Amino acid sequence: MNACPECLAADVSRRSLLASLGVLGSTLLVGGGVRVAWADGPWQGDTVVVLSLRGGFDGLSAVVPLGDPDYADLRPTIAVPAPAALQLDSMFGMHPAMTALKAQWDLGRVAVVTATGLPDPNRSHFSAMDEVERAAPGSGIRTGWLDRMLSLHDPSGPFGAVQLGSTTMPMAFAGPYDELGMNRLADFALDGASDAADRARWTSALTGLHDRAGSALKTSASTTLSALETAAELAEYTPTAAYPDTDLGRTLQDVAQLIKSEVGARVITADEGDWDMHADLGRVDGGWMFEKLTDLSGSLAAFLEDLGPAREQVTLITISEFGRRAQENESGGVDHGWGNVMFVAGGNVNPGVHGDWPGLAAGALEDGDLRATTDYRAVLADVLAHRCGADAAAINAVLPGWNGEFLGVTSP
């Protein structure tokens, strides 16, 4: 989290920083102890966009197992009836609120992974989120998988890794790499310095005031000032697709702008919360889930459209901490569960529904939950291997302990 690139060379070494973060002896073994070929040279991969659906996304509502004989019975008031769904294949259909994303599906830009999640169930929001984003189960590693991935390469300036929509960094960014957090791209500005002349005045005065400072402080001031200048110079942005007028829509528009501006973004994370639907999830034609899925689908579709040719170098993944219980509860909602859906979208996905469907029969459920037959790390590994050029050592560094099968969700 927040460590600057220049600190690697400053008085306090990366090693002591890691020690202070309590990660010594863990990441160094993978991040620094093993020479990883992938780490040499500039980043060749896609810009990876990770959209976290916080609160526990009900994958069973979004990608509906229409062909599963137990589905309808488990959800008497909230099930999506087969005729209403947007058919994906013989087994699955999208929620009818997701017409925009279905159109992208039809263009071959969307893949779905079903029955995926943590290797073991964890039904606590925070602790499951931590587990998902650390992506190093059974180890003492305290960094996040994205930070480990970023740390394998030379930094690419302040926009190399950005969290949009919030200044609170996700656990996936925990570690020594210097990520940037902002609510909106337009917010990345010095308050009160509204035009170029003002910025010049501030830049000159702040530079002058820092002239006697130590190298680390001086560098962080000058890096920040130049990043502010870069952000200010980003042209007025006119998207080529209509985004929903929602937080998620605005955030993904910023993500697209950042990518198309070519300011070196390798990883962009964004959050979309409010999925914790214990009660009143709504019905197929309206309500909480309907509105949320309309927003999600519309925002993702606009993003994929707006990227244009840049889509060829972008892969987006959605992740949630857990899926939800197969059976609807007394309040017309669903409680915390396990297996879930992940969307993978971009210019180089292998369209279709991936993963092994364990079924919703009583005997197939784990404490009432859809099992996760696909370790979600298989999806991350797929993107790393096929879209980011990572070799086996690099994958092991980013996802220590994972040695499963690639799913082919994306194409190399």
Next chain:
Amino acid sequence: MDTLVRRDVLAAAVAGLAGLFGVPSEPAAAARIRTVEKQIPLKYTYNPATGVTKVRTFRRKKVVVKFAKKWVLEKRGRKWVRIPYVWSPKRKALIYSRALHLALLGKGRPTPSPDPVTDPVGGDDATDPTPPPGPEPPVLSDNPYIPADLSRHVLRRLGYGVSPAGLADVARAGGPAPWIEQQLDPAAIDDGACEAIVARLPDQAEPIWEVREAIRTGEREGWRQLTSVHTGHIMRAAWSRRQLLTVMEEFWANHFNVTVPSDNIDESRAHYQHVIRTHSLGRFDDLLLATSMHPSMLTYLNNRDSDAEHPNENQGRELLELHTVGIDAGYDETDVLDSARILTGLSVDNESGEYEYKPWRHWVGPVRVLDFAHLNPTRTGGEAVVRAYLRYLATHPATARRIALKLARRFVSDNPPDALVNDLASEYLARDTAIAPVLRLLFESAAFRASVGAKTSRPFESMVATMRTLDVGPEESGIDAATSLVWMAESLGQAPFGAPYPTGWPDVAAAWSSTAVTLNRWNTTRNLVSGWWPSELTRPALRDRVLPANLPGTHGEAVDAIATALFGMPLAEEHRAAVLGFVGKTAGATLRSNSALVTWRLAEVVSLMLDSPYHHYR
């Protein structure tokens, strides 16, 4: 047992009597204030014929004293009181003089009899109350932006920054040394004003079951209860006179991090904070037991669900790695498993939310972790094994060293000298893990005094330091603005106790020098200086805070005045030029009451100066 035989007291008594009759009651201006050891007699004899006091046993106490011309005065609360003690250079301590005591008691009464003055006896330990106890190490700064000013140093380092009220507090205490001594005894500090503000929040001492009930019935919202931990801490950091206690509370809460927010701790987390605060300057072994056996910790690190069949290793591992001996102590995975086994049974009552030992869950059989071994033969005896195990870990040399290093890193520098860490670790073990003596040794060390400007303020500290320097006070009533400050800290990337992992927030500059942190810090400064949000906080007019009523004649002098009000000294020449350039004026340009610098640009200029390295350090 210490034994002391002296023949010197008469000389002291002579001096004392002279003082009694000749010295004004106010100490001389040249008085020297020191923290010294006072040897309070337990068993002693006094021979009135010779004036000799023979002290057989005594106890030691650290006191703040003022060496006046004739008397030694001890700081008691806010008063300076004459004491019948004299300085013994040989023992490097204050020693008791019965003769002097009689003289003191005789003040305003008939001269005590026998009159020691008529019966002088020379001593081999001749004393003079005036010489100070040894040379003090120099106050040094390597940082061109931070002056070697001890008062400001202690306010930044032992507290949350320099404020007008803080400087007044140090002055009232009699200087940095007695102020530190007061800070080490926080109960004696009158903090009623701040506690009245904190009382707007739920009482952290409230039993967990009551809080749980209030949340269950909907009388209180869980997230509000949880957020009150943040809010209370911000209030105390900004406005408490018990600055060191608040710093130590944050230090330990970070050491024993239970992330706010996390699952299922709504009802217990505030109480956890209360427990930490209670032990913050007490003993580490007590603190370790109190936190390890608290529902918040047991929930956060999953021990509440651990049992003999499936020991959950989370807390057993973190106990070793983070809370005590550290990962380099030489334990292995079998130690970790036994650590987890020892802790089985420590749990939480699901009804009340209170701590509960569940013997039926306890793993029975021999356990060994490092050099701790126990037969652990019964379920019911498990809790006692836990206590013994925790006390063993608390007094382990590796724990001593880790705590010493962490304290030295908090109070001296990112890479503190080994010698200091060793001294602190020895003191920690010698004092049975008592925290205050370790801190006292640290604050008296040459390394501490030579470390002015060596620590960087982290985002939260920077935010509070800005509030303190601007003299920002609480809102008139309620907690809305204080709660907004929580969001502010969060958007700065460092909500207190919000580190999303059990390690807590790092305390080295390199972890906090990113672009995001820098920009958020600058924008937060601007916001606080301008009073944009939250606007309900009270504050003096900016101009009154940073400029004298009679404005200086020139722009250069005005920048000097602002810098002196903020930093205690003017800016270096080229930095003054940078600020003047920012407002497009020369140093000699005449200042008028409507000049931009002192009107509409003042907030900008103050922000700029607070964004500079002059305000960057702790």
